[in-house]
Amino acid sequence: MFKGLSLDQAPPYEAPLRFFLTAPFFAILGGALLFFVGYDVSSPQVLGLLHLFTLGFITLVMMGAMQQMLPVLVGVTFPNALFFAKIIHVSVIVGTLLFGFGLFFEQFSFLAAALVFLLFGVGIFSFITLYKLLKASHKSATVWAMILSVVSLIIALFLGSHLLASLGFGKVGESFSFVLPSHGIFAFFGWVGLLIVGVSYQVIPMFYVTKDFDENIKKYLSFFIFGSLVLSLFFKYAIILTVLGYIYFGLESLKLLESRKRKIKEITIDFWEMSVYSLVLAGALFVGDMFIGNEVLERIYSVLFVYGFVISLICGMLYKIVPFLAWFHISSRGFFDMPTMKEMIDERDLKIQFKFHTVSVLSLLILPKIAGIFIIASNIYLFLNLYKVLKIYTEYKAKPSPFDSFKKPA
Amino acid sequence: MKEFVIDTREFDPPAPMQMAISELQNIIPGESFLHQIHRMEPTGVINRLSSMGMDFYMKREGDDYHIYYFYKEDRDKVLKEIDV
Incomplete structure (x- = not known):
């Protein structure tokens, strides 16, 4: 029944x-x-x-x-x-x-x-x-991507613990220089990257009303990325395959976003585009640096990977996920007069944060000291924008649910 | 077996899930099943089925997913009905 x-x-x-x-x-x-x-x-x-x-x-x-x-x-x-x-x-x-x-x-x-x-x-x-x-x-494609992401996190945690213990106890041995890049690779391309891939399989078609990702991408990409990561422990150039996997994923996600039926321009899509462009550029520089070995290139691709690719994407996703969850929780308590997802955060405030964020990424590449001030401004705005949603949620949480009036007296 | 069809491809979240869950209430064991046409795997609904005593069959045709929901005991009947 x-x-x-x-x-x-x-x-x-x-x-x-x-x-x-x-x-x-x-x-x-x-x-x-x-x-x-x-x-x-x-x-x-x-x-x-x-x-x-x-x-x-x-x-x-x-x-x-x-x-x-x-x-x-x-x-x-x-x-x-x-x-x-x-x-x-x-x-x-x-x-x-x-x-x-x-x-x-x-x-x-x-x-x-x-x-x-x-x-x-x-x-x-x-x-x-x-x-x-x-x-x-x-076990959907998202679940498999999450499994591989968490396995990568566990690997990164143990490798990182070894590094931290070495520094903390002042016993930095020969293993340090071998473990350090492996920790970074599993933390970034494994834990962070694979979770982004898995979550995107849900978020893009769901929130932007697009087609789903190609079946073969969903079936094989996570395994390809994780496999190439493991291979890179023994053969360092295998990491190029990982990067190519991510670039392919990024371009496919942009293709889906561009093919969406409702062509309403949203700031969250700007964040997504900035993320993918950073990923592609960082990936190209990363591969180039493997053959050249240049410190400036290293700094540029590191900024682009971490701040340009991941943090841009996180900002865009947060602006979708946090209002949606607030809406979901409020409406499931029986309220139907609450603001819509779009009304919870003013698009103009999102634009301001996007501008600060863009300048943060650019200035991190040129003048990291000055970038500090833009990072502060951008993240204050991010917090305030998300806090507005929390305030709406809290106001409704304090009200008695309309469902209560339908309950029979004891 | 009577087939109820809902097309949720063009709806924003969480409408597709709400529509599917709402329609599932009308399904009667041995008599009917639900056919949802959607743009992605409806994992939110799929993960609720077991506790409802229900099961599903899903196939992808081009860009669309066709998901059939039915009571566990009706599995063979429904699969025969949809030519699987």
Whole structure:
């Protein structure tokens, strides 16, 4: 018999939202260090700064997105979702701050504590998520991409822990220089990249009402990327295949967006375009650098990969996901007078953030110190834009649900 | 078996899921099944089916997905009906 119709399978809104709303603060902190302190390119400061963005911004958002999508895509929920989210959230925040400050200000004693928090937070998150994903009865292309992404995260976590322990205990051995690029490759092209691929399979056709990705892309691309990553451990040029895989994915996603039937111009599409152009350019420079070995090229493609490709895409996705979730949670409580997704954040505010973001990417390539100020402005705007949605959600949450008036008296 | 058809290809989220779930209420074991035409895999609906005692069959034709929802005991009957 028909047993259930409820739309309450999603986790509490507060679970993913705490990750989404904290992320901009790490970028603001990174921007402030860039602008007010500056850094020495040849010191561990660069790694400290980089991780404020990769762990503090990117990974926090990715973890929030994963908690949101898992119940819907896989049909399973995290045990005690809000408590689980709080534990992971606090651990990753404390670990990242200790890590970032430890390396930036060369307080290496902070790193051992950072290691404990990050191993705990990221470790629990990744193993529970992987277990839940493997249990999925219907393994769609998104689920497979997520599985490979989380496996990459676990690999990156263990390799990163080795690096962090080496620095924290002052025992940097020969293995350091071998482990460092492998950690970076699995963290970036594995954890971050594959999750983007998997989430895009859902987000693009769903939110932009486009056709679905080609069946062969969905079937094989994630495995191709992950396989080439593993191969690159033994044969370094295999990473070129990984990059080509991503470029192909990026161009296909643009093709889908351009073929959408409703040609309404949206800022989120500008973010997406900027992301793909950065990816293509970064990919080309990365491949070129493998044969040339030039420090300037390295700096340019690193900025384009991290800030141009990933952070642009995250901003665009957040502006779709956060209002949608608010709308979803409010409407499933029986309210139908709330603002539409488009009304929740004024398009003009999105445009301002997009401009600050664009200038951040460009200035990071030329004058990183000046970029700091634009990164701060861009992320303050990002936070304020997302906060507006939270305010609307909170107002409706405080009201009694219209459904309550239909309940029979006890 | 009576076939109910919904075309959700042009609808913004979460309308496709709401429409499919709403229509599933009208399905009667042994008598009817639901046929959804959509632009992507409706994972949100698919993952709710098991707890509803239901099952599905999905095929992709060009850009469209055709998803058939039915009660588990009707699987053979529905697949025969749609020539699988």
